[in-house]
Amino acid sequence: MNxxxxxxxxxxxxxxxxxxxxxxxxxxxxxxIPADFKAEKGYKYTFTSPPNEKGCTVISGEVKNASPYVLxxxxxxxxxxxxxxxxxxLETTSNGTKLSLEHSxxxxxxxxxxxxxxxxxxxxxxxxxxxLTSYLKQEVNAG
Amino acid sequence: MQDKITKLFKAIADPTRRDIFHALVIxxxxxxITQISNQFDIxxxxxxxxxxxxxxxxxxxxxxxxxxxFCNANAKPLKEVxxxxxxxxxxxxxxxxxxxxxxxxxxx
Numbered sequence: 001m002n003x004x005x006x007x008x009x010x011x012x013x014x015x016x017x018x019x020x021x022x023x024x025x026x027x028x029x030x031x032x033i034p035a036d037f038k039a040e041k042g043y044k045y046t047f048t049s050p051p052n053e054k055g056c057t058v059i060s061g062e063v064k065n066a067s068p069y070v071l072x073x074x075x076x077x078x079x080x081x082x083x084x085x086x087x088x089x090l091e092t093t094s095n096g097t098k099l100s101l102e103h104s105x106x107x108x109x110x111x112x113x114x115x116x117x118x119x120x121x122x123x124x125x126x127x128x129x130x131x132l133t134s135y136l137k138q139e140v141n142a143g
Numbered sequence: 144m145q146d147k148i149t150k151l152f153k154a155i156a157d158p159t160r161r162d163i164f165h166a167l168v169i170x171x172x173x174x175x176i177t178q179i180s181n182q183f184d185i186x187x188x189x190x191x192x193x194x195x196x197x198x199x200x201x202x203x204x205x206x207x208x209x210x211x212x213f214c215n216a217n218a219k220p221l222k223e224v225x226x227x228x229x230x231x232x233x234x235x236x237x238x239x240x241x242x243x244x245x246x247x248x249x250x251x
Contacts, residue, residue, distance in 0.1 A: 005228065007235045013246045021246060031245035032238055101239065103231055 007101040015090050018097045019069055022088050033059065039066035045073065061086075075103070151220050154200035159185070160193045164202055167216035175211045 011018055021027045023039035033047035040063060047059040061074035061083070069090035074083050087102040154160055166182060167174060174182075180190040194214055197203040204215040 005231050005235060007239055009239045009243065011243060011246055013250060017246060017250065018242075021242060021249075027245075031241040099239070099242075101235060103235065 005101075005103040009099045009101075010093060010096060011099055012096040015069060015092045015097045018090055018099060022071055022090075023066065037063075039063065039071060041066055150196075150200040151202070154196050154202055155221075157193070157196075159183070160197060163190070163193055164197055164216060167203065167214055168218060170216075173206060173213035173215045175213050177211065179214065 021031065023037075025035050025037040028035040028037055028047075033049055035045065035047050037043070037045040037047075043063045043066075045061060045063060049057045049059075057078055059075060059077055061076050063071075063073045064085075065072040071088040073086055075086045076083050084103060084105045087100075087104070089100045089102075091098045091100070155164075163179060163183065166179065176187055176190050176194065179185075179194070180187045183190065185193075194203055194205070194212075197214075198205060201220045202217055204217055206213045206215070
């Protein structure tokens with residue numbers, strides 16, 4: 001079974017611009033999830049989705065690597081104690097920056113925690129994400 | 144539903160069970176407990192235990208013929224896991240799109 005999700009995107013921006021967007025708390029908070037984050041090895045970060053009637057999903061973890069241009073952190077959803085790993089890697093290309101994203105160790109969970117994880121993803125998460133999407137739209141319109 | 148997923152994860156958490164399941168998936172016909180234990184160098188008792196766990200997770204069907212039991216793989220429950228993967232596929236696609244929009248807005 002495939003237990004790694006891989007994504008690639010080519011962004012028409014300089015590598016440092018993209019690096020800032022994925023490592024600086026105020027930028028992460030704008031396009032991703034409101035964040036308490038520092039790109040320092042060992043920093044324990046939290047991402048808190050905007051609240052809704054079902055409460056909110058908090059993602060936390062620890063920064064494992066933050067040397068340009070590789071960012072790695074663990075990813076634990078709410079109280080599931082299930083640890084997966086997210087890795088961002090940037091590379092300069094002729095037309096901007098290639099971003100490679102890997103979300104791994106997905107099969108590295110079992111039993112009750114997996115159930116909790118499914119529940120938080122199937123229910124609460126959808127709401128948190130749609131909340132985030134409208135938040136971002138507002139931000140863009142306001143700007 | 145909850146119970147089902149718990150059993151599924153228990154079943155696929157063990158490497159030997161994954162190997163047995165894989166052997167059943169690629170086998171052209173059902174395999175007997177004897178055939179499986181020969182192939183994996185595990186006792187019949189051990190195989191029976193693994194098969195039982197796989198059966199409880201819905202990953203294996205068993206047909207009894209005479210004194211022998213024949214096992215068939217059923218990959219359907221893995222769709223549950225697939226659902227999880229699909230969630231994140233979509234999640235990251237959306238987020239990367241947000242990132243692109245963010246960068247374009249910021250630098251325009």
